[in-house]
Amino acid sequence: MSRLSSLVQKEFQEFRRDKKMRAIVVVAPIMQILVLGYAANMDVKDVPMAVYDQDHSSESRDLARAFVASGSFLVAAAPESAEAVDQELSSGRAEIAVVVPPGFGAALRGRGSPSLQLLVDGSRANTAAVGMAYAASVANDFSLRFAPGSLRIALPVEARTRIWYNPELKSRAFMIPGVFALLLMVITIILTSLAIVKEKESGTLEQLIVTPLRKAELIAGKLAPFVLVSLILICLALAACALFFGIVPRGSILLLFVLSLALVFSTLGIGLLVSTLAKTQQQAMMFSIFFFMFPMMILSGFVFPIANMPAPIRAFTYLMPLRYYMIIVRGIFLKGSGIGLLWKQLWPLLAIGVAVVSFSIARFRKQLE
Amino acid sequence: MDAIAVEGLVKRFGTFVAVDGISFAVPEGSVFGLLGANGAGKSTAIRMLCGLLEPSSGRASVAGIDVAADPEGVKRSIGYMSQRFSLYEDLTVIENIRFFAGLYAISRRKVETEAERVLALIGLAGREGSLAGELPGGFKQRLALGCALLHAPKVLFLDEPTAGVDPLARRRFWDIIYEVADSGSTVLVTTHYLDEAEYCATVTLMHAGRIVAKGSPAGLKAERFPGAMLEVDCDRPAEAIAALAADGRIEEASLFGSRLHAALAPGLGDREDAEETVRAALAAAGFAVRSVERIPPSLEDVFIRVISESAKGGPL
Numbered sequence A: 001m002s003r004l005s006s007l008v009q010k011e012f013q014e015f016r017r018d019k020k021m022r023a024i025v026v027v028a029p030i031m032q033i034l035v036l037g038y039a040a041n042m043d044v045k046d047v048p049m050a051v052y053d054q055d056h057s058s059e060s061r062d063l064a065r066a067f068v069a070s071g072s073f074l075v076a077a078a079p080e081s082a083e084a085v086d087q088e089l090s091s092g093r094a095e096i097a098v099v100v101p102p103g104f105g106a107a108l109r110g111r112g113s114p115s116l117q118l119l120v121d122g123s124r125a126n127t128a129a130v131g132m133a134y135a136a137s138v139a140n141d142f143s144l145r146f147a148p149g150s151l152r153i154a155l156p157v158e159a160r161t162r163i164w165y166n167p168e169l170k171s172r173a174f175m176i177p178g179v180f181a182l183l184l185m186v187i188t189i190i191l192t193s194l195a196i197v198k199e200k201e202s203g204t205l206e207q208l209i210v211t212p213l214r215k216a217e218l219i220a221g222k223l224a225p226f227v228l229v230s231l232i233l234i235c236l237a238l239a240a241c242a243l244f245f246g247i248v249p250r251g252s253i254l255l256l257f258v259l260s261l262a263l264v265f266s267t268l269g270i271g272l273l274v275s276t277l278a279k280t281q282q283q284a285m286m287f288s289i290f291f292f293m294f295p296m297m298i299l300s301g302f303v304f305p306i307a308n309m310p311a312p313i314r315a316f317t318y319l320m321p322l323r324y325y326m327i328i329v330r331g332i333f334l335k336g337s338g339i340g341l342l343w344k345q346l347w348p349l350l351a352i353g354v355a356v357v358s359f360s361i362a363r364f365r366k367q368l369e
Numbered sequence B: 001m002d003a004i005a006v007e008g009l010v011k012r013f014g015t016f017v018a019v020d021g022i023s024f025a026v027p028e029g030s031v032f033g034l035l036g037a038n039g040a041g042k043s044t045a046i047r048m049l050c051g052l053l054e055p056s057s058g059r060a061s062v063a064g065i066d067v068a069a070d071p072e073g074v075k076r077s078i079g080y081m082s083q084r085f086s087l088y089e090d091l092t093v094i095e096n097i098r099f100f101a102g103l104y105a106i107s108r109r110k111v112e113t114e115a116e117r118v119l120a121l122i123g124l125a126g127r128e129g130s131l132a133g134e135l136p137g138g139f140k141q142r143l144a145l146g147c148a149l150l151h152a153p154k155v156l157f158l159d160e161p162t163a164g165v166d167p168l169a170r171r172r173f174w175d176i177i178y179e180v181a182d183s184g185s186t187v188l189v190t191t192h193y194l195d196e197a198e199y200c201a202t203v204t205l206m207h208a209g210r211i212v213a214k215g216s217p218a219g220l221k222a223e224r225f226p227g228a229m230l231e232v233d234c235d236r237p238a239e240a241i242a243a244l245a246a247d248g249r250i251e252e253a254s255l256f257g258s259r260l261h262a263a264l265a266p267g268l269g270d271r272e273d274a275e276e277t278v279r280a281a282l283a284a285a286g287f288a289v290r291s292v293e294r295i296p297p298s299l300e301d302v303f304i305r306v307i308s309e310s311a312k313g314g315p316l
């Protein structure tokens, strides 16, 4: 039997008997999708809204009704002054306010360009951004009733980027692919680094490196099983997305699998790198979390939009494999993007993978320190 | 040809010198014991010989292969059992054996016959399906030995293979070591147990990274204790040591359990003479003596003497 296949077979034999590992691989993806998916619920529903109607036209009243009819907003107050609007927002009775300026109705009927002012409580960043986007889209739809295609209500707010990729205006649909990407990164990094460091800790690595097993065989044998494990992870996570939230990728699932392997290539490399740095499993966890997982989570566009980052930090995001994968996953899930659009993300992802893997292989020694 | 040849081998960890210029040779087919207290540098020395650690300086060859120049070549010709039990506890006995057979690229056809041979040798036939982690200590050690023997290595390194194992299991283990040596392999074994050292053709004592004594067990005893050695059972043995040491004819006295061992100067070889000398010395100092018996010196006696001499800066 070849040395490599012996090693791979051993990994699976150990895996079969290791309850903790099995739990991580099977339970973690489902739990994370479920918990983070619910937590990521930023759906806008019945958000209390204040409408300051300075126009008092039938159009302005229809607009207010359109907000309510969307199901996203409730008209909670009808202030009659700018001060009163502030008062409603700061007291929390309203989370968003619409100011309909005089002449709104007339403008809609074709005499000038209609405009609206949206106000939100900036301290609630999430509601602010998402609520603003929802309100803007309701207002847009409303304007289209009057002059389809040509006329739009000018909004002095910039909140449209999100809607573009998320036509149903469901924030969960937008967040879940991100959770999916995060999950794949976290679990593959942790599992690979732990798998090697565990052998260091238990002394079996010393027994392994005293055999004629080649360095390349040792690394390949330790990493290969995790390619399969990551495929299982993806299946489970996809199933969880579909079952719990009814979210299925619009694009090709096959493409999603193939491009996911590109991410896994780089995360396995990171796991290997961590295992060359750490002596104990605890250290491996710390290194993984602080040096890789945390920065990637912050700098991948999962939490904060990359476009909003200061330039030096934005430059740094180009080093994060997850940045590219995040775009890939969101593209396939939300827009049904094909490889033609995504290959621009694929090649940097592969390049980083090759760099990380070669660096870790160079660092890995078939000797003790 | 020597199976292992070591010359001026040094290992430094930073400024700390763990192995400080050791030299020795082990003839093919013999059992060589490396002894020493905790931290003496035994494991470090073995790891260098196995190609696991790069020597800081000096030379060593194992089975004719230079360990610094070709560590991977060395790995092919040796078996190694590390100080900690380091098999896969979640794998069964036979799975561990098949795994290591695979690593040594033993052909599929030969694996089962080799496994059977080794299982019979280590006495684990019939326990193939037990998880390695659930075996009793002595069995675990034998399994580890078996895994190191699958590819019939020319040289076998065993680092404290019997640590923490009961005396019967230790005996059993040594029987296997002898069988391996009889079949032509060379065995280098480290141990804390000095009674085990008696089983070795040659023993080497390491202390603080250096070799402080070397030779066959019998040779070392004759060299270090040319005079007689007596075991004394008396009152207040701890205090009696001083009384014995004050007597010029008694070279050394030390406590062994509740008894004393007294080494006499050469020349007092005659049985009655020697016993009388000790009785007289103790009686003069007022200690009641229950028995005095002549015993052969043990390696423990030898090593206590060697270590105390080297601590005093005496001859090594």
Ligand SMILES: Nc1ncnc2c1ncn2[C@@H]1O[C@H](COP(=O)(O)OP(=O)(O)OP(=O)(O)O)[C@@H](O)[C@H]1O
Pocket (backbone or CB within 6 Å): A369, B013, B016, B018, B036, B037, B038, B039, B040, B041, B042, B043, B044, B045, B083
């Ligand atoms: N990787 C290392 N880095 C630094 N110091 C080390 C390293 N390995 C061993 N040492 C030190 O070298 C000395 C010799 O260690 P070694 O393990 O060789 O002793 P030993 O004779 O095998 O002892 P024991 O009976 O406890 O196994 C010890 O003081 C140990 O702390």
Ligand SMILES: [Mg+2]
Pocket (backbone or CB within 6 Å): B042, B043, B044, B083, B159, B160
């Ligand atoms: Mg040791």
